[in-house]
Each structure stands twice: as C-alpha cells, then as structure tokens.
Amino acid sequence: xxxxxxxxxxxxxxxxxxxxxxxxxxxxxxxxxxxxxxxxxxxxxxxxxxxxxxxxxxxxxxxxxxxxxxxxxxxxxxxxxxxxxxxxxxxxxxxxxxxxxxxxxxxxxxxxxxxxxxxxxxxxxxxxxxxxxxxxxxxxxxxxxxxxxxxxxxxxxxxxxxxxxxxxxxxxxxxxxxxxxxxxxxxxxxxxxxxxxxxxxxxxxxxxxxxxxxxxxxxxxxxxxxxxxxxxxxxxxxxxxxxxxxxxxxxxxxxxxxxxxxxxxxxxxxxxxxxxxxxxxxxxxxxxxxxxxxxxxxxxxxxxxxxxxxxxxxxxxxxxxxxxxxxxxxxx
Amino acid sequence: xxxxxxxxxxxxxxxxxxxxxxxxxxxxxxxxxxxxxxxxxxxxxxxxxxxxxxxxxxxxxxxxxxxxxxxxxxxxxxxxxxxxxxxxxxxxxxxxxxxxxxxxxxxxxxxxxxxxxxxxxxxxxxxxxxxxxxxxxxxxxxxxxxxxxxxxxxxxxxxxxxxxxxxxxxxxxxxxxxxxxxxxxxxxxxxxxxxxxxxxxxxxxxxxxxxxxxxxxxxxxxxxxxxxxxxxxxxxxxxxxxxxxxxxxxxxxxxxxxxxxxxxxxxxxxxxxxxxxxxxxxxxxxxxxxxxxxxxxxxxxxxxxxxxxxxxxxxxxxxxxxxxxxxxxxxxxxxxxxxxxxxxxxxxxxxxxxxxxxxxxxxxxxxxxxxxxxxxxxxxxxxxxxxxxxxxxxxxxxxxxxxxxxxxxxxxxxxxxxxxxxxxxxxxxxxxxxxxxxxxxxxxxxxxxxxxxxxxxxxxxxxxxxxxxxxxxxxxxxx
Numbered sequence: 189x190x191x192x193x194x195x196x197x198x199x200x201x202x203x204x205x206x207x208x209x210x211x212x213x214x215x216x217x218x219x220x221x222x223x224x225x226x227x228x229x230x231x232x233x234x235x236x237x238x239x240x241x242x243x244x245x246x247x248x249x250x251x252x253x254x255x256x257x258x259x260x261x262x263x264x265x266x267x268x269x270x271x272x273x274x275x276x277x278x279x280x281x282x283x284x285x286x287x288x289x290x291x292x293x294x295x296x297x298x299x300x301x302x303x304x305x306x307x308x309x310x311x312x313x314x315x316x317x318x319x320x321x322x323x324x325x326x327x328x329x330x331x332x333x334x335x336x337x338x339x340x341x342x343x344x345x346x347x348x349x350x351x352x353x354x355x356x357x358x359x360x361x362x363x364x365x366x367x368x369x370x371x372x373x374x375x376x377x378x379x380x381x382x383x384x385x386x387x388x389x390x391x392x393x394x395x396x397x398x399x400x401x402x403x404x405x406x407x408x409x410x411x412x413x414x415x416x417x418x419x420x421x422x423x424x425x426x427x428x429x430x431x432x433x434x435x436x437x438x439x440x441x442x443x444x445x446x447x448x449x450x451x452x453x454x455x456x457x458x459x460x461x462x463x464x465x466x467x468x469x470x471x472x473x474x475x476x477x478x479x480x481x482x483x484x485x486x487x488x489x490x491x492x493x494x495x496x497x498x499x500x501x502x503x504x505x506x507x508x509x510x511x512x513x514x515x516x517x518x519x520x
Numbered sequence: 521x522x523x524x525x526x527x528x529x530x531x532x533x534x535x536x537x538x539x540x541x542x543x544x545x546x547x548x549x550x551x552x553x554x555x556x557x558x559x560x561x562x563x564x565x566x567x568x569x570x571x572x573x574x575x576x577x578x579x580x581x582x583x584x585x586x587x588x589x590x591x592x593x594x595x596x597x598x599x600x601x602x603x604x605x606x607x608x609x610x611x612x613x614x615x616x617x618x619x620x621x622x623x624x625x626x627x628x629x630x631x632x633x634x635x636x637x638x639x640x641x642x643x644x645x646x647x648x649x650x651x652x653x654x655x656x657x658x659x660x661x662x663x664x665x666x667x668x669x670x671x672x673x674x675x676x677x678x679x680x681x682x683x684x685x686x687x688x689x690x691x692x693x694x695x696x697x698x699x700x701x702x703x704x705x706x707x708x709x710x711x712x713x714x715x716x717x718x719x720x721x722x723x724x725x726x727x728x729x730x731x732x733x734x735x736x737x738x739x740x741x742x743x744x745x746x747x748x749x750x751x752x753x754x755x756x757x758x759x760x761x762x763x764x765x766x767x768x769x770x771x772x773x774x775x776x777x778x779x780x781x782x783x784x785x786x787x788x789x790x791x792x793x794x795x796x797x798x799x800x801x802x803x804x805x806x807x808x809x810x811x812x813x814x815x816x817x818x819x820x821x822x823x824x825x826x827x828x829x830x831x832x833x834x835x836x837x838x839x840x841x842x843x844x845x846x847x848x849x850x851x852x853x854x855x856x857x858x859x860x861x862x863x864x865x866x867x868x869x870x871x872x873x874x875x876x877x878x879x880x881x882x883x884x885x886x887x888x889x890x891x892x893x894x895x896x897x898x899x900x901x902x903x904x905x906x907x908x909x910x911x912x913x914x915x916x917x918x919x920x921x922x923x924x925x926x927x928x929x930x931x932x933x934x935x936x937x938x939x940x941x942x943x944x945x946x947x948x949x950x951x952x953x954x955x956x957x958x959x960x961x962x963x964x965x966x967x968x969x970x971x972x973x974x975x976x977x978x979x980x981x982x983x984x985x986x987x988x989x990x991x992x993x994x995x996x997x998x999x
Contacts, residue, residue, distance in 0.1 A: 382861045392847035401830025
C-alpha cells in the first residue's frame with residue numbers, strides 16, 4: 189500500500205501560492221500609487237515618499253505590537269493611551285524632575301511594559317475578554333495622563349531624543365532606521381524563534397497548543413507585553429517628532445492600527461498573519477492619508493474619503509483572499 | 521479535480537442503504553451533494569420520481585432530505601430541545617413556541633435511544649457523543665423522507681449503537697429511506713438492505729450485503745487485500761514506566777490505581793462517561809488532580825500543566841483531533857515539530873533545516889499524504905490528520921503514549937497502518953495507554969485491559985481473559 193509521497197523533493201517543494209497574501213495587497217498599493225501619481229505631480233517625488241514613510245512610522249511601530257496580539261486572537265485598544273502616557277511621564281521625568289535622558293527613556297519603556305503585563309495577566313489569568321481589559325487600561329492610561337499633565341503639553345524635548353526623529357545617519361532618516369530595525373526584529377521573532385511559533389500555535393487553537401506542551405498563558409501575556417513596550421517606543425518617537433508630549437497624543441489611533449493590521453492579512457480569529465503584511469497595511473493607510481493631503485481634499489471631506497478608501501481596500505482584499513482560498517481547495 | 525465521477529444508485533422508501541469506501545473516496549461529498557451542501561457539476565437527482573435540483577441545505581430540508589453530519593453544527597448556548605426544534609419550532613400561529621410540548625417530544629425522542637439527558641440541558645455541557653445524539657434527534661424531528669447519516673456509529677458506544685440500530689429499524693418501518701455512511705463494516709449486514717461501494721470517487725458496486733464477506737468488501741474498497749488487521753501483540757515487557765496510585769478527580773473518577781510497563785499496551789475500556797478521557801487528561805495535566813500520586817520511572821511527579829508532561833516525554837493523542845489535537849491553520853510541518861521545538865532550536869532560534877529533516881522523516885515513515893510540508897493541516901483527510909498528531913509525538917521521541925480514540929473516523933486501510941505503528945512502539949519499549957470504544961481494537965492490540973464503569977476500575981484483564989463478553993459485562997457494571 190504505497191500512499192506516501194513519491195520522494196523527498198515532492199514534499200519538500202514549497203507552496204507557490206503561500207505568499208500570494210502579501211502580494212495581493214502589494215498590487216492594491218501599486219494601483220493606488222499609480223492613480224495618485226497621475227492625479228498629483230508631487231506624489232512621486234523622493235521628498236514626498238520619504239515624508240510618507242516618516243509619517244507612517246508611529247503607526248508602523250504600534251502595528252508591529254498589535255500584530256502579535258491579534259495573532260493570539262486578542263485585541264489591544266490601549267496602545268494609543270499607553271503611547272501617550274509613557275511619552276508624557278517619561279518626558280516629564282526629564283523636564284520636571286531633571287532626570288537624565290536615559291532614565292526618562294527607561295521610565296517610558298517600564299510604563300509600557302507594566303501596562304502590557306496588566307493587560308496580559310487580566311486576559312490570561314482572569315479570563316476577562318481582551319476587548320474589555322484593553323478598553324479599561326486605555327481609560328486608565330488616559331486618566332493618568334490627565335492627572336499627570338493637568339492638560340498641558342510637556343516640553344522641551346532634549347536634543348538627544350529629537351535626534352531620533354530629525355537626525356540623519358548616512359543621509360538616511362534615523363527614524364526610519366529604527367522602525368526598520370524593529371520590524372526586522374519582530375519579523376524574525378515570529379518566523380524564526382520558538383516563541384514566534386508558539387504565538388501562532390496559541391492563536392490557532394489555544395487548547396491544542398496547550399496539549400502540545402506550550403505554556404499558552406505566558407505566550408499570550410508576552411504578546412501584550414510586546415505590544416505595550418512597542419507602544420512606549422512609539423511614544424518616545426512621537427515625542428521626538430512633535431517636540432513635546434501632550435495629553436491628547438494618539439487619540440483614536442488604536443482603531444487605525446487595528447485596521448492596518450487586519451488589512452495586512454492578520455486574521456482577527458488568530459493564528460494567521462505576518463509582519464510583512466502588517467507593514468503593507470500601514471503603508472496603504474498612510475498612502476491614503478498622504479494622498480488626501482496632496483489632492484487638497486477639503487478638510488471636512490478628509491475622514492469620509494479615508495473611510496471609503498479603506499473600505500474599498502478591505503473589499504479588494506476579501507476578493508483576493510477568496511480566490512486564494514478556492515485556489516487552494518482545488519489542490520486538495 | 522473530480523471528487524465524484526459518475527456515481528449512480530437509487531434508494532427506495534423504507535430502505536437502509538450503506539455507502540462505504542475509504543477516507544477520501546467521496547462518500548461525504550456524495551452525501552453533501554444530495555443534501556444541497558455542495559453543488560454537482562453534472563447528473564440528476566430524482567426524488568419521488570420528480571427531478572429535483574437541490575440548491576441549498578435549506579432547500580433540501582424543505583424537500584424532506586435531512587443529513588446528520590460527522591461534525592454536527594449545534595448551538596452550544598441553547599438547550600437540547602431548542603436545538604432539536606431549531607427552525608422547526610412547534611408553535612401557536614407560528615409565533616409563540618409551545619415550550620412544554622417541544623420539551624415533552626424531545627424527551628420522548630431522547631428516550632427512544634436510551635438517553636437520559638434532561639431536555640433543558642445546554643448543549644455546551646454535552647460530550648461529543650451526547651451532542652451527536654442530539655444531532656440525530658434534530659434530523660429525525662424534521663420528519664424527513666430521506667435521512668442521510670454520515671458515520672453515525674463512529675461516535676457512539678456499543679450500547680448507544682444498539683439503540684441507534686433499533687431506532688433505524690423504527691424509521692424503516694415508517695417508510696423513511698436512510699443513506700448510511702460507515703466505516704464499520706461489521707454492522708452493515710445487520711441493518712442495511714443494500715450496499716454501495718465507492719473507490720476514488722467511482723462507483724464500484726451496488727448489491728445486497730448477503731454473501732459479501734467483510735474481506736471482500738475491504739478488497740473492493742481499497743482495491744487489494746489486507747492480510748491481517750492486527751499485528752501480533754508484543755510480549756516483551758520491561759520495567760515499570762508509570763504508576764498511578766489512588767487518583768481521584770470528582771465527579772469523573774475515583775481511587776484509580778494501575779501500573780504501566782515498558783512495551784505494554786494498556787487498554788482502557790468502558791462506556792462514554794466512564795471517566796476514561798478525564799483520567800487521561802488528568803495524567804497529562806490538563807485537568808488538576810484532587811488526590812493521588814503519579815510515579816514516572818518510580819519517581820513521584822506532580823503534573824500541573826501539559827508542558828510538564830511533554831517535557832517528561834509523554835504524549836497525548838486526544839479524541840477530538842480537530843478541536844484539541846491540531847492547530848488547523850498551521851502547516852503540517854509546524855504541527856509535527858511543535859512539541860519538539862526545544863531540541864530543534866539554538867538560543868531559542870529555530871533550526872529550520874534540522875526541523876525539516878525531522879518532519880520529512882516522520883512524513884515518509886508514516887506515509888502521510890501531503891502536497892508539501894507547508895500545506896495547512898486542515899486540508900488533509902481525517903486519517904492523515906491523525907497521522908500528523910501521532911507524528912508529532914513520534915518526533916518528540918515520547919516514552920508514554922496516551923491514545924484516546926486514535927482511530928476514530930479513520931478508514932480501514934489507515935487503521936491497519938496505525939495498529940502496526942502502535943505495536944511497533946510497544947516493541948521499542950514505549951508504554952501505551954489506549955482508550956477505545958471499539959472492543960475489537962482493545963482485544964486486538966492490548967497486552968492488558970482495564971475496564972472502567974462510572975469512574976471506577978471494575979476489571980483488570982490479562983490478554984487471555986480479554987473477550988468481548990468479559991469487557992461488555994464489566995463495563996456495563998453487570999458483575
């Protein structure tokens with residue numbers, strides 16, 4: 189009864205359709221880009237593209253963390269709040285208490301980590317739905333900022349932090365280097381490490397992963413910690429870019445982050461998605477904001493246009509994925 | 521690819537028609553086409569001599585075609601009654617449901633199969649078997665003309681199976697035609713009037729079951745002979761691997777003590793609900809024990825979480841492989857290597873080449889049918905999925921295997937292969953605990969058999985004492 193594969197090379201052969209996911213989104217971005225460059229002569233200039241990437245950097249950092257959380261079937265609504273509170277308190281340490289810069293930065297990171305831990309522990313140990321947990325911690329974060337800043341902006345930002353946003357290294361913006369580095373680390377963590385594999389497994393089926401010997405609660409808590417720390421990093425970068433930390437920074441950004449991650453192909457049901465997709469999702473959303481600015485859309489129309497375009501992009505994505513799915517089913 | 525190729529057969533009122541074939545032969549697909557789940561590319565379906573085109577499952581239901589799927593779709597947050605009468609509620613003026621009447625009827629339906637569940641129980645609390653019974657009742661309550669049963673007896677215990685057969689007799693008398701898909705060839709002559717065999721989507725034969733031996737059926741199904749179902753039992757037992765003393769988890773089982781030796785296949789027989797699955801889950805750390813001690817190689821171990829069991833080199837094949845055995849969306853390769861990541865990594869970075877070698881070894885060894893190692897596991901057939909679960913634990917080089925219904929829903933060819941594999945493991949000195957509702961399987965594989973009844977061990981049978989009668993009487997608590 190010979191039912192196995194014919195030989196090793198047969199099964200070793202990689203699926204050719206596997207990366208279609210990201211490719212489809214890439215095509216959508218390409219189509220939009222062509223459209224925008226026809227509509228606006230400024231769009232396809234080096235300055236504008238650099239601008240676009242820099243504007244997308246905060247979103248990108250937050251989206252990296254959210255990808256981890258969504259991969260485990262979770263959701264983190266607190267990223268905007270955590271970003272704001274960690275940047276405000278961190279900068280406050282430097283400006284108000286006269287602490288050295290590194291202490292301020294470490295304070296920010298610590299705040300991010302603690303919020304992540306809080307979210308993770310509440311979700312895994314007390315089995316509270318992630319939506320509720322992170323909604324509550326978002327409110328807590330926003331509340332702390334209000335108390336801490338009394339509604340006022342904190343400035344000035346020390347030069348060494350400003351360098352993160354405005355500095356150039358080998359004629360390349362430092363900010364983009366940092367985001368790129370974080371993305372590479374996130375990507376390698378998901379694809380190459382034991383932890384990354386455990387993240388996918390816990391999201392795919394928590395029970396099955398547990399029975400396969402994975403400490404799913406720790407793994408899931410870890411994703412919230414990653415999300416929190418990345419939110420803190422985003423907070424530092426935001427302070428560097430805006431040259432101040434304000435109580436209303438990043439208001440409502442969490443929904444844009446989630447939209448970017450999901451458009452990037454990460455399933456809200458967990459277990460499926462990757463960093464490349466997330467970056468493309470971020471790129472698409474930033475592209476739209478950029479175009480809305482360039483094309484002189486009246487400010488009142490801004491939100492409406494953005495909403496419609498995101499909807500269309502998501503729709504294209506669904507069609508793409510449907511095709512991809514049936515394509516697979518035929519092989520079966 | 522064609523899943524079905526020019527299959528034709530007819531079914532008359534009051535007939536039970538068996539549909540058999542290996543996994544992937546197209547039985548379920550055929551059933552789904554008739555029930556409107558899938559659409560056909562060509563061909564015709566006649567119902568009561570009228571040509572029909574079944575557009576959707578809803579349409580099928582209106583035509584009087586009911587299907588009981590392998591994985592029933594019930595609403596876990598509703599009661600048994602509500603599920604049974606879903607979309608079919610008995611009501612005043614079509615608005616106000618007659619709760620009491622439906623409750624009485626569903627109670628009667630449940631009793632007709634000897635099931636004593638209260639009709640107001642939420643489906644969420646039911647076991648796999650009990651859910652299946654509810655699904656059967658749901659189909660019957662719709663008063664179909666044609667009832668399709670897709671492997672109904674697979675999830676039932678012998679006792680419930682008997683009740684099901686009686687029920688089928690009743691339905692037959694009412695003139696309902698039944699299409700009965702099964703892997704269990706021994707039940708065909710008992711209940712079926714005719715049999716149709718499919719192989720690779722093609723129609724092989726339709727005939728009366730009289731005079732068609734099980735051997736012949738298998739031959740027609742797979743195209744060649746299987747000389748022997750069960751390999752010889754390993755008789756070389758080594759030293760003690762596992763000892764369980766006085767283990768209790770209320771309300772599932774209490775005061776369980778036994779010992780497992782190297783090279784031993786220890787059978788756990790019993791009715792569904794006798795506490796066997798809970799026992800395995802407790803040993804593996806999925807359920808926390810209340811009292812009792814577990815010794816591994818004579819050292820007491822305190823397993824609080826499955827990861828401790830895995831690092832002790834224990835393996836657990838669950839009865840519900842799609843829910844709790846496999847990560848459906850992950851690749852075959854990742855599913856196989858998931859419990860062995862510590863060995864396949866350096867500084868927490870996965871060594872992909874090493875991993876690939878390991879995975880390929882298992883795939884070739886077990887003859888798992890895959891397109892490539894990154895194929896998602898949900899696209900494999902049931903037998904192949906089960907092999908993937910086993911491959912994971914083989915790859916992890918486990919010492920103790922807890923196998924809970926390892927052959928459920930698997931065709932005969934794959935079963936025979938798994939049996940050989942299990943016996944080989946025993947020969948290599950591994951310890952195996954086998955939970956099975958299939959008594960033949962227990963008799964054919966096990967060195968020793970423990971029989972459980974209502975959470976207690978009622979019998980400890982050596983291989984010589986293991987017979988169908990001795991197990992049956994012990995597990996129903998007659999002795």
